[in-house]
Amino acid sequence: MEDRKLTVRAVERALDILMCFTQNSELGLTEIAGMIGLHKSTVHRLMTTLEEKAFVVRDAATEKYRLGIKVWELSTHLSQSDDPAVLLLPAMERLRDRLGETVSLYLRDGKDRLRIQAVQSNQAIRRVAQVGARLPLTVGASSKVLVAFAAPADQEELLSDPDWAELVKGGSYVRQLQDIRERGYATSIEEREPGAAAVAVPIVNRNGNVAAALSVSGPVSRLSSETLNEFAPVLIEAAREMGLMIP
Amino acid sequence: MEDRKLTVRAVERALDILMCFTQNSELGLTEIAGMIGLHKSTVHRLMTTLEEKAFVVRDAATEKYRLGIKVWELSTHLSQSDDPAVLLLPAMERLRDRLGETVSLYLRDGKDRLRIQAVQSNQAIRRVAQVGARLPLTVGASSKVLVAFAAPADQEELLSDPDWAELVKGGSYVRQLQDIRERGYATSIEEREPGAAAVAVPIVNRNGNVAAALSVSGPVSRLSSETLNEFAPVLIEAAREMGLMIP
DNA sequence: CTCAAATGTTTCACCACATGAAACATGGTT
DNA sequence: AACCATGTTTCATGTGGTGAAACATTTGAG
Incomplete structure (x- = not known):
């Protein structure tokens, strides 16, 4: 605790989870937990949150997670004018x-x-x-x-x-x-x-x-x-x- | 506190903030705080986190926030095969x-x-x-x-x-x-x-x-x-x- | 068919950490 | 200069996030 954190840990973790989907478009819970080194139950709670907000969805067949419609919606609102x-x-x-x-x-x-x-x-x-x-x-x-x-x-x-x-x-x-x-x-x-x-x-x-x-x-x-x-x-x-x- | 929350409040708020950018591609701190009804300082901490992870960037000229490169990167990894x-x-x-x-x-x-x-x-x-x-x-x-x-x-x-x-x-x-x-x-x-x-x-x-x-x-x-x-x-x-x- | 292993889900006690009020800083406007 | 709006930092408080562990469910092996 040398330098103050002015960031929110839970959010950092959630964003890290989202970025995991750039390596694999379909991920399971344990898989994610392994990738970012957190306990299953912690990841589970974060995933529930992401799912509720539709940033991820569960594939009906595989039961694994994928990126959701909100990510797509956000991307359409990226300011393209100066891209x-x-x-x-x-x-x-x-x-x-x-x-x-x-x-x-x-x-x-x-x-x-x-x-x-x-x-x-x-x-x-x-x-x-x-x-x-x-x-x-x-x-x-x-x-x-x-x-x-x-x-x-x-x-x-x-x-x-x-x-x-x-x-x-x-x-x-x-x-x-x-x-x-x-x-x-x-x-x-x-x-x-x-x-x-x-x-x-x-x-x-x-x-x-x-x-x-x-x-x-x-x-x-x-x-x-x-x-x-x-x-x-x-x-x-x-x-x-x-x-x-x-x- | 009748029914248990199995979600993470801080993350919910951060995601809500991100979705604000579907209404306006450029937002200031107070503006965001007003939109989701949170205190300035809370939003500030969340924004710092989002910025550090490059989900938002600050426009050099206007000092306001915009969606960042990570949102774009995520969107390119949306599974297009069945879109x-x-x-x-x-x-x-x-x-x-x-x-x-x-x-x-x-x-x-x-x-x-x-x-x-x-x-x-x-x-x-x-x-x-x-x-x-x-x-x-x-x-x-x-x-x-x-x-x-x-x-x-x-x-x-x-x-x-x-x-x-x-x-x-x-x-x-x-x-x-x-x-x-x-x-x-x-x-x-x-x-x-x-x-x-x-x-x-x-x-x-x-x-x-x-x-x-x-x-x-x-x-x-x-x-x-x-x-x-x-x-x-x-x-x-x-x-x-x-x-x-x-x- | 049984047992074991793996994955996902829920519970719970603890205390770290997110929270918002308030103070502070900065810049623009009158 | 005085003001207002915006962004930033500090801090005491107790809520709410955390991970261990127990539980549930499915899969695969023997």
């Missing part, structure tokens, strides 16, 4: 048509990144990217961009984490970030996903903050190191235009 | 093309209904229906269908509510429901929305339960009582096919 995923979609489609590869848009969320939008390549062999996916911030071109261009305070916090050093291989990491800032883009070849390569750039909004990372990715067979570097200027220009569109 | 709004969209588009008017899909949620899907008429003068809208269950063709074909227990609960009698005009209401069940469809002319008329039918799923209500609506200038009755058989046939598609 990059909506505003930038047309520009991303143009970029996809020009380069012929899958285009993705990422936000940093804590120590992860989230793919908030994606338009798929229409070639036969293509990378298929899932919107809403939570990915590690330690590997991949987009990750390096998001870290390299993060606000100094945020970056400091990430790099000072004791776990971080282990996750990013080699002491050259800080040097890499410096290079990325100088060049303005990052590349990755089979870093997170075997067989896949990508190039990513930051999207800087009107206020000069890095609002997101934009990436083009595909099979290594088509995306050689050389090709990635050729794509970079196209991405940089596209990102510049996109940056003007978002607040 | 009527997704499964029935193509069929709804075909119906729109055939009749030329706006087609909507509704679910009952407690004592309201939710528009979970809509495809707009492409005529110059048209009804524009917003997906995610929460509407009263007391008026409108879809409402009458949802009530008339609700499970007996649910219907009983609705009709026995003392408030209900006042909201539905006239004692002919129960009789109306009986008519609707016999005919298999309901109509409404300027009942909820001035200048608008609609015809609605139930969608019965494979298990024989009423899964949703399907409606066609437009301006009264085009949808006379006669036209609505002509549309009804088309709707009934479309709803029958749709019912086979959902669990």
Whole structure:
């Protein structure tokens, strides 16, 4: 009890439970209790509450819990007016048509990144990217961009984490970030996903903050190191235009 | 304290707060406190918790709260495989093309209904229906269908509510429901929305339960009582096919 | 068919923790 | 400056959330 809590524990736990459903769309009581390390009966009471408010429902067949209609209703009321995923979609489609590869848009969320939008390549062999996916911030071109261009305070916090050093291989990491800032883009070849390569750039909004990372990715067979570097200027220009569109 | 609460009050309150954002996408602290009748400081603590978990964010400019990225992330993990709004969209588009008017899909949620899907008429003068809208269950063709074909227990609960009698005009209401069940469809002319008329039918799923209500609506200038009755058989046939598609 | 193991549900005594009043801080308006 | 509205922090109080344990129910194994 060193520093005061100005938060409500029961609510924190309930929200943690909800987030469990991003890993598995159907969960049982004991399963949830195991995931967040609480007693069955505590979870049961929280689930009853969530169910009563229709944030979760019980599947009639399996007796397990799923996300409920209120989550869906809330999501329709997300203010879309300034949502990059909506505003930038047309520009991303143009970029996809020009380069012929899958285009993705990422936000940093804590120590992860989230793919908030994606338009798929229409070639036969293509990378298929899932919107809403939570990915590690330690590997991949987009990750390096998001870290390299993060606000100094945020970056400091990430790099000072004791776990971080282990996750990013080699002491050259800080040097890499410096290079990325100088060049303005990052590349990755089979870093997170075997067989896949990508190039990513930051999207800087009107206020000069890095609002997101934009990436083009595909099979290594088509995306050689050389090709990635050729794509970079196209991405940089596209990102510049996109940056003007978002607040 | 007559009957035991097996729910968690703090969580209930937090969820109620979240649902406030369906009425207004940007809310201040005092505003929220007023809406759910709690003390400022209580709401403040709950908001801090919601903010820490990124279920809400504070708008940099206005200092007010908005829904956060976790709500968005959760929504992408809603199991879409058996979501009527997704499964029935193509069929709804075909119906729109055939009749030329706006087609909507509704679910009952407690004592309201939710528009979970809509495809707009492409005529110059048209009804524009917003997906995610929460509407009263007391008026409108879809409402009458949802009530008339609700499970007996649910219907009983609705009709026995003392408030209900006042909201539905006239004692002919129960009789109306009986008519609707016999005919298999309901109509409404300027009942909820001035200048608008609609015809609605139930969608019965494979298990024989009423899964949703399907409606066609437009301006009264085009949808006379006669036209609505002509549309009804088309709707009934479309709803029958749709019912086979959902669990 | 019986017993055991796993999952979900309810009960209960304890005291941590959520609560709301009040004081404090801040910024905008007259 | 004085005021009002909004957000933030402090604090005493006792309610209400907690987890152990008992109970209920289903599933599977032997």
